[in-house]
Amino acid sequence: SQTIHQWPATLVQPVGSPLSLECTVEGTSNPNLYWYRQAAGRGLQLLFYSVGIGQISSEVPQNLSASRPQDRQFILSSKKLLLSDSGFYLCAWSPTGGGFYGYTFGSGTRLTVV
């Protein structure tokens, strides 16, 4: 069966520090991968999605970047964190061909920038 792993679960980082969040998927090949951010009391905001290795689409201009160095690995990064980067970050995957099948989400990373 397919599983998705996301880590770390929580992270407290100072303003101006770098960030690296990792997400891996097991049990499937060539998944579509997504990074969402969820602010307190709000819905989910799509940050990036990827349909293949090295293929990244950015939805929101911001302080963050994403990379997909391997088929089932998706990384969210920042060179210098801002206070506004605080939030709950969720990685998700869907089968090849699109998101119309629905997404499977990881358990999320709670990022607090101080």
Next chain:
Amino acid sequence: AQSVTQPDIHITVSEGASLELRCNYSYGATPYLFWYVQSPGQGLQLLLKYFSGDTLVQGIKGFEAEFKRSQSSFNLRKPSVHWSDAAEYFCAVGAGTGGFKTIFGAGTRLFVKA
């Protein structure tokens, strides 16, 4: 533009009572619709999805949803709520080419009282 509206920020129901969570969408083509559930501090779990065909769809955990094109609605229902159903519920519509840009509503927090 595509959008999803969940009119109720929070709802409180008694255990054993019926539940209906409202969702309205705006989408130009035939929509792909989803309901997800999120427990505190966790990722989202897909409850059910609608693509086409029967407008009443069954999901996991005893949930069902009815698609009404004339009302642009996709309301989630459960005949008898259990205390473990307390969570946040998100309605979503698959959007963009390939469904890579799923749009989520702001969520409805469900409280269950004994």
